[in-house]
Amino acid sequence: MDALTDLAAGFADALTPINLLFAFIGVLLGTAVGVLPGIGPAMTVALLLPVTYVLEPTSAFIMFAGIYYGGMYGGSTTSILLNTPGEASSIMTALEGNKMAKAGRGAAALATAAIGSFVAGTIGTLLLALVAPTVVDLAIGITAADYFALAVFAFVAVATVLGASPLRGLASLGLGLYLGLVGTDVLTGQERFTVGVPQLSDGIDVVVVAVALFAVGEALYVASRLRHGPVQVMDASGPYMTRSDLRRSWAPWLRGTALGFPFGALPAGGAEIPTFLSYASERRLTKHPEEFGKGAIEGVAGPEAANNAAAAGVLVPLLTLGLPTSATAAILLAAFQGYGIQPGPTLLTTESTLVWTLIAALFIGNTMLLVLNLPLAGVWVKLLRIPRPYLYAGILLFASLGCYAVNADPLDLVLLLLLGGLGFVMRRYGWPVAPAIIGLILGPIAETNLRRALAISGGDLSVLVDTWFSRIVLLLSFLALVVPIVLRVVRGRRSTPEELQETGELRHHETAAANREGGEGS
Amino acid sequence: MTAPEPVPAPPGDVGSPATGPPETAAARAGRNNGELALTVLLGVLGVYLVVDAGSIAVPGSASNVGPRFFPYLVGGLIIVTAVALGVRVFLGDRGPADESEDVDLTAGTDWRAVGIIAAAFLAHALLINVIGWPLAVTLMFGTIAWALGARGIVRPLLAGGITSVVVWIVFVKALNVALPGGTFLELATSWF
Numbered sequence: 001m002d003a004l005t006d007l008a009a010g011f012a013d014a015l016t017p018i019n020l021l022f023a024f025i026g027v028l029l030g031t032a033v034g035v036l037p038g039i040g041p042a043m044t045v046a047l048l049l050p051v052t053y054v055l056e057p058t059s060a061f062i063m064f065a066g067i068y069y070g071g072m073y074g075g076s077t078t079s080i081l082l083n084t085p086g087e088a089s090s091i092m093t094a095l096e097g098n099k100m101a102k103a104g105r106g107a108a109a110l111a112t113a114a115i116g117s118f119v120a121g122t123i124g125t126l127l128l129a130l131v132a133p134t135v136v137d138l139a140i141g142i143t144a145a146d147y148f149a150l151a152v153f154a155f156v157a158v159a160t161v162l163g164a165s166p167l168r169g170l171a172s173l174g175l176g177l178y179l180g181l182v183g184t185d186v187l188t189g190q191e192r193f194t195v196g197v198p199q200l201s202d203g204i205d206v207v208v209v210a211v212a213l214f215a216v217g218e219a220l221y222v223a224s225r226l227r228h229g230p231v232q233v234m235d236a237s238g239p240y241m242t243r244s245d246l247r248r249s250w251a252p253w254l255r256g257t258a259l260g261f262p263f264g265a266l267p268a269g270g271a272e273i274p275t276f277l278s279y280a281s282e283r284r285l286t287k288h289p290e291e292f293g294k295g296a297i298e299g300v301a302g303p304e305a306a307n308n309a310a311a312a313g314v315l316v317p318l319l320t321l322g323l324p325t326s327a328t329a330a331i332l333l334a335a336f337q338g339y340g341i342q343p344g345p346t347l348l349t350t351e352s353t354l355v356w357t358l359i360a361a362l363f364i365g366n367t368m369l370l371v372l373n374l375p376l377a378g379v380w381v382k383l384l385r386i387p388r389p390y391l392y393a394g395i396l397l398f399a400s401l402g403c404y405a406v407n408a409d410p411l412d413l414v415l416l417l418l419l420g421g422l423g424f425v426m427r428r429y430g431w432p433v434a435p436a437i438i439g440l441i442l443g444p445i446a447e448t449n450l451r452r453a454l455a456i457s458g459g460d461l462s463v464l465v466d467t468w469f470s471r472i473v474l475l476l477s478f479l480a481l482v483v484p485i486v487l488r489v490v491r492g493r494r495s496t497p498e499e500l501q502e503t504g505e506l507r508h509h510e511t512a513a514a515n516r517e518g519g520e521g522s
Numbered sequence: 523m524t525a526p527e528p529v530p531a532p533p534g535d536v537g538s539p540a541t542g543p544p545e546t547a548a549a550r551a552g553r554n555n556g557e558l559a560l561t562v563l564l565g566v567l568g569v570y571l572v573v574d575a576g577s578i579a580v581p582g583s584a585s586n587v588g589p590r591f592f593p594y595l596v597g598g599l600i601i602v603t604a605v606a607l608g609v610r611v612f613l614g615d616r617g618p619a620d621e622s623e624d625v626d627l628t629a630g631t632d633w634r635a636v637g638i639i640a641a642a643f644l645a646h647a648l649l650i651n652v653i654g655w656p657l658a659v660t661l662m663f664g665t666i667a668w669a670l671g672a673r674g675i676v677r678p679l680l681a682g683g684i685t686s687v688v689v690w691i692v693f694v695k696a697l698n699v700a701l702p703g704g705t706f707l708e709l710a711t712s713w714f
Contacts, residue, residue, distance in 0.1 A: 190579050396639070405701065410648065
């Protein structure tokens with residue numbers, strides 16, 4: 001097979017000692033930063049972006065592959081060992097993982113998560129390698145109008161399907177689209193919304209916005225409501241996987257992978273929904289229903305595999321279409337652009353070596369994670385005990401570094417603080433941050449394609465629904481916009497992870513009044 | 523859990539265990555004026571986009587889909603969203619406040635810590651080109667750690683100082699990132 005030959009060539013490029021070193025550093029940094037509480041995968045990638053500034057693209061992307069998977073894995077370690085909710089995609093892992101750690105089976109929980117991540121990551125990356133060339137073949141004839149339709153779909157899906165409140169998602173998307181407009185219009189060279197500040201004519205740097213919304217916004221938000229008192233970290237104690245643990249884990253790993261990859265690969269990607277579904281299905285299929293809610297290993301194995309498979313799936317639209325569908329993918333896209341590489345259907349031909357090296361590096365990083373994580377669990381536990389005042393002061397220190405390193409301009413830091421304030425109020429009122437990042441990065445690409453399509457048609461808007469592809473995608477976008485809102489009105493909100501743990505069923509609440517009682521979306 | 527009303531923490535409250543009173547369902551159903559203000563600001567942004575888009579110069583050669591088209595679209599989307607969200611918030615709808623590992627959703631808002639951190643960050647931004655990144659960031663680190671309840675003054679400053687100097691050496695000397703080190707550190711490391 002063609003893909004396998006290319007992949008072998010990618011391995012040949014990635015398996016040099018120096019590149020293995022970069023992969024190792026990436027995995028180590030990604031996991032260490034990802035383990036830190038309050039830092040999700042997107043923030044991990046954003047904060048570590050400056051480390052790669054000086055590297056040449058191949059090494060940088062090998063390191064990124066490690067950071068990407070390392071950050072994902074680090075997040076689940078945090079949620080197993082800390083008895084507090086973390087980022088959306090590892091909430092489901094935390095439900096049972098936490099109970100297991102409390103019952104003295106922390107090591108087994110970490111082991112099933114690590115091996116599950118490895119299995120899902122390997123299968124997911126293999127599927128990525130096999131699917132990507134096919135998707136590129138299909139996408140090569142795509143028109144500007146089709147691409148615009150895809151972008152609209154990604155916007156709507158990220159804003160309304162994920163997150164608790166569709167309108168708040170749209171508000172966040174609008175903010176991101178606005179930030180993407182600031183600067184010089186690429187097609188005509190006109191300045192837009194720069195309010196007379198010369199530095200803004202180059203546009204607002206994506207790194208600044210990402211670090212501001214994630215790192216600074218999060219630090220300010222946590223500072224406003226810091227959980228005081230001693231930090232409770234559970235020990236990674238007990239035996240590693242027993243024979244019975246393994247017997248109960250392998251099927252959930254595979255089922256989680258099967259759920260996670262397609263959901264990640266859809267432009268409605270993200271790991272939240274597949275981890276949710278995985279937990280619900282494991283709960284229904286288990287032979288030990290009495291253990292659910294008290295630390296069932298299936299409830300860790302399934303969602304964790306789904307989480308990592310989704311992370312691999314997200315790379316399909318990113319590498320084949322240049323379409324980011326999660327905040328982390330959006331930051332990766334920004335990193336590509338930083339090297340003057342524009343992901344899209346032509347990427348696999350123009351930057352073939354780079355892409356296949358990246359995919360090979362994903363395999364390598366994934367394997368390194370497995371080898372690293374079981375023995376290093378004790379180190380991660382120590383990292384979790386960092387006193388919180390130092391942790392958040394440190395996050396802001398690195399935010400300052402990453403942001404200042406972009407342009408060496410203190411004005412960027414003032415902008416960072418202002419946008420960080422925006423991130424703070426968004427968190428406070430439950431506006432999701434991811435749609436803003438997607439809007440910022442995908443907005444200019446969507447505009448370029450829209451105007452290209454309209455320029456060809458001479459301004460006739462019907463060109464946007466000229467092909468069946470764009471008609472179907474725009475129809476799906478419309479449904480993605482309307483259905484969640486209608487569902488909400490008709491059936492109330494989605495059940496929360498805690499309720500899912502109680503009942504094992506995804507359900508919608510009877511009345512909208514329940515919305516206020518529980519007050520918590522999912 | 524929903525956001526409690528913004529209750530300014532009394533000064534000096536930092537460090538004591540958070541004891542926010544559990545809110546009643548009635549209090550939760552109330553209108554959230556903070557979010558209402560944010561939604562109004564969003565609407566103002568939308569109007570600004572639409573109005574200011576009209577003043578973007580359109581070069582003669584451009585057709586009717588010039589640089590104004592997309593801003594109108596975005597402005598329109600923002601206005602519609604702001605109006606719809608504004609009505610929902612006015613009627614008492616609340617979003618779930620973000621959950622995070624270190625966030626205590628039952629605690630009142632500690633505006634003092636937020637204010638100190640913002641001020642410290644702004645000060646460090648203005649000081650970087652004067653006293654160098656490591657020193658500016660050390661002062662910021664110390665102030666933030668203090669505002670978040672770290673004990674003592676020496677230890678936070680020492681922790682920040684060591685971290686910033688190590689980071690500066692790694693990034694400037696090994697990775698060639700441009701970061702002003704301040705007179706002393708640049709002299710001391712010029713032999714690298």
